[in-house]
Amino acid sequence: MHTSWQLSEQGDRCLRVQFSGELSLDTGLRCTRAARLLREQAPACVRDLVPSFTAVAIHFYPDGSTDQLARLRDYVHHALVDLDAVSDQVAPGALVDIPVCYGGPFGPDLPILAEQLGLSQEHLIELHGSQPQLVFMVGFAPGAPYMGILPEPLNVPRRATPRTVLPKGSVAIANRQTIIYPNESPGGWHLIGRSPVSLFDARRSPAALLAPGDQVRFVPLPHEQFDLWTPA
The missing domain is CATH 2.40.100.10 (Cyclophilin-like)
Known part of the structure; x- marks a missing residue:
């Protein structure tokens, strides 16, 4: 568990990064920034990253290994380690x-x-x-x-x-x-x-x-x- 988001399993091919708070500009910006950071560091098994109003879904291909989820959790925590340091209101897109x-x-x-x-x-x-x-x-x-x-x-x-x-x-x-x-x-x-x-x-x-x-x-x-x- 993280201070500003929680990571949970959604079936056997998806992880969800859930942010606190209801629909807001701040939460939306955090989701889109998180998706960008996760995409930049995504391992080969990640097939899609889907941000929404309050969460980001990480869809992946199971590789049959016993430690894949542990590695994916480490990837998420590493990718989002500096997310809380970003407090500006600048959207990452066009x-x-x-x-x-x-x-x-x-x-x-x-x-x-x-x-x-x-x-x-x-x-x-x-x-x-x-x-x-x-x-x-x-x-x-x-x-x-x-x-x-x-x-x-x-x-x-x-x-x-x-x-x-x-x-x-x-x-x-x-x-x-x-x-x-x-x-x-x-x-x-x-x-x-x-x-x-x-x-x-x-x-x-x-x-x-x-x-x-x-x-x-x-x-x-x-x-x-x-x-x-x-x-x-």
Whole structure:
């Protein structure tokens, strides 16, 4: 056991580094930094490292030896020995601008949500893009980023009734987080806009545009520019 994280077995092919605390920017940054340090020193048997909101999963191939778990535990402790010394708020990944057409046909929940929160639509949009948002994890669908933390005035639960279909690129918020749906899919978050950016393309390397530890700046895009937008 460590003072700031705990290591446990998850089945016979995974270890989990669990950090204390609930969803927060600090915990998210610790997870993404831990994943980076673990990746830099990973032994050959480690096949994947998956950070989430409060933990990092270390997936590995069993090699049949009796001391593999002991060696993996030593690797984790060695890789994270200096993690507690890092106290800055700098994310380890890239800073990515994502254009968004807010409101109207692109974000039908925007006016309802603004009224519910006692904000103008313009102020809600301003708050949503007021600071870069950390990509905590990628999941739910290939390339779908979970980002935050949103300002407290935008703290709303999920919709009471999910939608069965959301368009590709839908930008939605709930629980002080933002998600972008990379493909047409169901979803239960509040739809405030849509982005023309392609988040996942299997022909691209890497296929996912965003990775845990990246930061996203949301940039308003005029509605008439949606179909005209091209990557810089």
